[in-house]
Amino acid sequence: MDARSGFLTHYLYSGPRLSPFEHEQTDKNQIRYEQYLRSIIADKVELAPVLAEEIAIGAESPLGQPWQYLYPCSGFVNFNLFSYTLQKVELLAAAALTVAEDxxxxxxxxxxxxxxxxxxxxxxxSAANPVYKPIMKQEIELPLRKGSNTLVIxxxxxxxxxxxxxxxxQLLEHLDRITAGLPDAAAAEPYLKLDQWLSEITLTGNELLLPPDPPCAVYIAYGEGIDPAAAKDITGLRRVAVEQSEAEALIYGIVDGKRLSRQIELLHNRVPVxxxxxxxxxxxxxxxxELAAIGATGSFEPLRFGLFYVLARWNLGKAGANDHLHISRAIEQIERxxxxxDFHLxxxxxxxxxxxxxxxLEQRxxxxxxxxRYWMTENGSDGMCFWSENHALMFYICxxxxxxxxxxxxxxxxxxxGSEVKAVALGRIRDWLTDVECWGFEEFQSTDYMCVTMGALLNAVDYMEQxxxxxxxxxxxxxxxxxxxxAFRGSIVTPQARIYRSVILPFTQAAQSLMYLLKPDAPAGNSEWLAFLMxxxxxxxxxxxxxxxxPLDIEYPTGNAWVKLxxxxxxxxxxxxxxxxxAAPVYWDNISFEEYADIESNEYVKSFNExxxxxxxxxxxxxxYxxxxxxxxLDNDTVLFTNHPGELADEVGMRPGYWYGNGIMPAVKQQGSTxxxxxxxxxxHPVAFTHLFFPEAKLDSSLHDGHWLFGEKDGGYAAIWCSEPLQPYHDKLFHCEYRAYGRLAAYLCKLGSVDEFGSFEQFQxxxxELAPQFDARSMQLSAGEFGVVQYVYSSNKTQYV
Structure with missing residues (x-):
């Protein structure tokens, strides 16, 4: 159990079990359709599906899958997944709570x-209807009896x-009187000990510091997968130097044939190419x-964009051994x-x-x-996303x-x-183009999704009228x-409407490929969508x-956003x-809730997306989101930012994630370098902290002094102040994160350079002298000549989907 938050952090689980889900119901409104399917997906179950004495590690659960120890667990049992077709998900979990008296x-x-x-x-x-967002909260009472109590979920x-x-x-009270544990306690004990041992690993410089007395043999391996032949036994060692060229280390042990591994990203080894x-x-x-070489040789392995690499090869007059298989797989994805x-199409x-x-293949x-199905108002049912800015144009041009x-x-x-299909699509494309020309992009600056949009636009360039x-x-x-x-020193550093974890290392973002094409001394990048440029x-x-x-000092609107640089x-x-x-903000209006809105119009689709x-x-x-x-x-691989995480732990794949997006939007105001x-x-919202990305390993020097953090690199200076104490935290990343615990926090960021301030000490x-102050009653942040940031609660209603 997490002593600060009260979240339970140890579970046994079985599943998830996935099974195809089909239903004859259709709806021209895809959100309403998916809401309906969620409302009927769950079977009503009154009796516990399993008894406490039947829960045993390795034993089969009623789902037909074994009970396993869950690792890692931050407090959420998280089996977030991406499903390309409609399926039903089922999962069982169990925990135990022990008390000395009722x-x-x-x-x-x-x-x-x-x-x-x-x-x-x-x-x-019991909660009968799943939701996409936001998360549901239900307060309950747990009548614990003296001794061990079993929770089945x-x-x-x-x-x-x-x-x-x-x-x-999340337990809300009496944390000091409750011991959290697991069913099948004796069998679970070795897992709990290994979990604890892994959690105590630290990283200093280029050395991993290991706790004493591991409960089993432990190993180090590198990369995303674990090759047992390449793993090194580190049992009994207290210090291990990590490889200079590796981006990720995995430390793992094995209990009863099951591997528990901790991922450690070696951020100091992640550098631009x-x-x-x-x-x-x-x-x-x-x-x-480089694109043409992907999937060109060896045995066939499905690739997400295998057809794109075939396109690159064929455009160069080359062929790969498995090209027809890559094309066949893309056709199958379109058929399903x-x-x-729509991307493959x-x-x-x-x-x-x-x-x-x-x-x-031509016939298929x-x-x-x-x-x-080229649009959600056409006949059929599936789980395709039609309405995002990039998908909408992609469906239209297809x-x-x-x-x-x-x-x-x-x-x-x-x-x-076909002629009628083309005519309808032409009208929709013209409306899409007109809207973006007028308002700017909604998925503005997205280093992932703008590459997709570019691919659709390239098809428009090459296959439409002048x-x-x-x-x-x-x-x-x-x-x-x-x-x-x-771009800053070649890497794209920009606020974005939609982003993923690559935000922590901007030179790894997909759109970096475009900067490299413009200026070859920029960090190299590549994107499968560049095959469309050929x-x-x-x-x-x-x-x-x-x-x-x-050097630039600009500001501009895009969609409903106002960006400063x-x-x-x-x-x-x-x-x-x-x-x-x-001075006079002009917004476009969301019409998706208006009963008589034209659901075929671009205005409706755009509102639907928002x-x-x-x-x-x-x-x-x-x-x-x-x-x-x-x-x-301060450099093309050295960035700082804050966010309110959507999750409790790093890289578990949700949107918003740990380092990207925000569970709850902040107030933000920029004036020049402040x-x-x-x-x-x-x-x-379950996440009761905000945090700062501050990669000390990328800086020439840094200083943590009370509520202040200072960093310098190559003559550039950064200062971060927070109204709450900034506490270092280590998860997948070491020496990169500072948390501000609590539901209310203000931050001030000030940048400068040796040219403006002289020494780093003078900058500090x-x-x-700015003497930042945060008044929680008036919700105002002030700091010398910077002025005031005022938090004004939004009148926008939260939309449930």
């Missing part, structure tokens, strides 16, 4: 899923796209050759209408236009194209290209001819210009390369303002 305890149950909980065989909690959920199979039990090329044409050739199959249509497929592809290819054929799901092609090309220019403006009519705007090294030779600071501070994926109207107190609010940089942020986390003194 005791009734209040507890919170946090869950996204349907959940039933039994205590000593009696049901104490049954989880049921609808698996569709990113699926939150997550629950947590540079290619030695002469010019931009050589850089482009290197990128295309998996989520993201965009690549298939492009491939078929340029190259000839074998007859059998044709049938898949004619039977595809429909346009498919209709163009088969103008006289019957398209099954819409009942239209007017639409030129408009699409102009929007790609906008994407690349914006990324170039936010043989394209689109010409890269190399003139924007000069923006990558140019202050870039100097030795540092960069950038953010989304929350709320907007521009409702599901969070908000692009950045306001304090709103539930977040994947939005990255602010960034400071930024203030205020976080107010309500009681309806000037920062302290």
């Amino acid at each position: 005791l009734t305890v209040r507890a919170n149950v946090w869950t996204y899923t349907a959940i039933d909980i039994w205590l000593n065989g009696s049901k104490v909690s 049954m989880l049921q959920n609808l698996a569709v796209r990113d699926t939150r199979n997550i629950f947590g039990i 540079y290619r030695s090329v002469a010019d931009t044409s050589e850089a482009k050739a290197a990128v295309f050759e 209408r998996e989520d993201c199959s 965009a690549g298939l249509l492009r491939l078929m236009d340029i190259h000839k497929l074998p007859a059998e 592809a044709e049938q898949a194209i004619l039977n595809y 429909a346009y290209m498919a209709g163009s290819r088969y103008p006289d054929r019957h398209f099954v799901r819409s009942g239209r001819s 007017d639409e092609a030129e408009r699409a090309a102009a929007l790609i220019d906008v994407i690349i210009k914006s990324f170039a403006s936010h 043989n394209s009519r689109y010409q890269l705007p190399y003139q924007y390369a000069e923006l990558m090294d140019k 202050y870039k100097q030779p030795r540092y960069l600071l950038t953010s989304v303002q929350s709320p907007r501070y521009d 409702r599901f994926h969070g908000t692009t109207r950045f306001e304090p107190g709103v539930y977040g 994947q939005q990255h609010m602010w960034y400071a940089a 930024l203030g942020a205020i976080y107010a986390i309500g009681e309806e 003194a000037r920062c302290r």
Whole structure:
């Protein structure tokens, strides 16, 4: 049990069991459709599915799977997964609570899923309908009897796209009178000891410091997988030097044939890669050759974008041994209408236009194209996401290209001819282009999703008439210009509407490939979507390369967001303002809740996306999703930022995650090289802390002094102040995280340089003169000439999906 939060952290589990889920119900509103499916997914169960004495490690549960020890567990039992098709998820978990005398305890149950909980065989909690967001909270009472008490938890959920199979039990009182344990206690003891031993590992410099007396043989291995032949026995050692070239170490032990391993990311070994090329044409050739090499040789292994690499190879006049298998798999994904199959379809249509497929594949592809569901209002049911900015355009351009290819054929799901499909798609594409030209991108600066959008726009450039092609090309220019403006020493450092964990190392982001193509001395990158650039009519705007090294002080709207950027030779600071501070903010309105809204209109689809994926109207107190609010940089691999995590532990895959997105949006205000942020986390969110990403291993020097943190690198300076004590914390990353515990915290970030302040010590003194103050009653942060950040609670309603 976590002594600070009260979350239980030790469980046995069985599952998850996944089974196909089909239902005849259809709906033109995909969110409403998925809400309905969630409402019927869970079976009603009154009796506990298993007795305490039947729970034993290795024994089979009623799900037909063995009971196992859960590791790691931060407090949430988290089996978050991505499901490309509709499935049902079932999971069992169990824990034990021991008390010296009878005791009734209040507890919170946090869950996204349907959940039933039994205590000593009696049901104490039930939630029948899963939700996508936000997490549900239910306060319950646990009547504990003297001795050991067994909790049995049954989880049921609808698996569709990113699926939150997550629950947590949080004790609210009497923590000092309760001992948390497990059923089958004797068999669980070795696992608990190994868990404890792994948790006490620390990292200093390039050495792992190991606790004494491991409960079993322990090993170190490197990389994402564990090759037993490459693992090194470190049993009995107290210090282990890690390999200089490795990015990740795994320390593990084995109990009863089961491996418990702790992942440790060696951030100091994660550095940008540079290619030695002469010019931009050589850089482009290197990128295309690298794409073409993926999956070209060896035995067939399914790849997420295997067809894209085939496209790259065939465009270079090469062939791989398994190319037809990669194409066949992509067609199968399209036939099954998996989520993201529109991406594969965009690549298939492009491939078929340029190259000839074998007859059998050609016939299968044709049938898949004619039977595809090109929009959520067409006949059929599946779990595809249609409405995000990148998906919407992708579906539209796929429909346009498919209709163009088969103008006289019957398209099954819409009942239209190919010519009619093309005409409908043309109108939707024009509306999409007009909207983005007017308002800017909703998924602005997303280093992942803007690559997808670029792929769709490249298809528009190459397969549409001149007017639409030129408009699409102009929007790609906008994407690349914006990324170039936010580049710092070659890496893209920018606030983003949708981001993943690569935010901690910006040179690893997918869109970094575009910066490398513009300026080959930038950190190298690659993205499978660059295969669409091959043989394209689109010409890269190399003139924007000069923006990558140019000092900038700019601000601009995009969607409903207002972005600020202050870039100097030795540092960069950038953010989304929350709320907007521009003189007369103009917002577009969300119409997705209006009963008579035109569900076929682009305005509705855009509103639908905001409702599901969070908000692009950045306001304090709103539930977040994947939005990255602010960034400071002292180098292309050295960034700082704060966020309110959506989870309790690093890299368990939810949106919002631990380092990306925000559970609850903060107030943010930037003026030049200074930024203030205020976080107010309500009681309806389970994560009661905020944290700072501060990678000390990447800095030349750093100092933690009371409420202040200071760092310097290459003549650039950064200062962070927090209203709450900043406490170092180590999870997958060491010496990178400081937590501010509590539901209310204010941060101040100030950047500077040797050119502006002289020595690092002089910079620190000037920062302290700002004397930041946070008034929790007025919700105001003030700091000298910086002025005031005011937290104003949003009037936006939280939307449940």
